[in-house]
Amino acid sequence: MNLGDVGFIDSSGLGVLVQAKKQLDEVGGEMALVAHDGPTLKVLAITGLDKVFRVYPSVEDVLAS
């Protein structure tokens, strides 16, 4: 999920991402986040979700992982 162009995200938005990850986990899928914006990275860190999601600075980094 590329959050690079997301101007703002709060707990409500993060909740949607967590639900999507759970659904993907149930079918053996994987989900990574692309985020490089300071506020987005900060809210991921505050909520501890930076430990739940794999977070990359760019799509290229995801593909290279």
Place this chain on the structure above:
Amino acid sequence: MSAGSFRIEIPAVPEHLGTARAFVAAVAHEVEASEETVADLKLATSEACTIALSSGQPIRLRVFPTEAALEVRVDLHGAGDGPPDEDVERREVIASLFPDAAILTEPDTGAVLRFSAPLR
């Protein structure tokens, strides 16, 4: 500088939370808050107003800028009295950003979620 106070009341629907964030950001810019502070205020405001949404009543938001800080107060109208887990998490997010965050009781308003951002 004392810039007086600012207030806004928005309908209790999620679609208007962006208006609340924009309002607080505008006042924060007015008092020359840093971009990081503005971003933190927008996030905390969004979380606070989301808690207040469950009251179903219009959300009143007040901002009090002073020389040293910008204080935000959101009327809860009873929301958050017996908060679901999500509201607890939202309050934790606000407290992470602004450690002085607290729920106060105002004589005419009732429970109010308050937090303030240092400006200097």
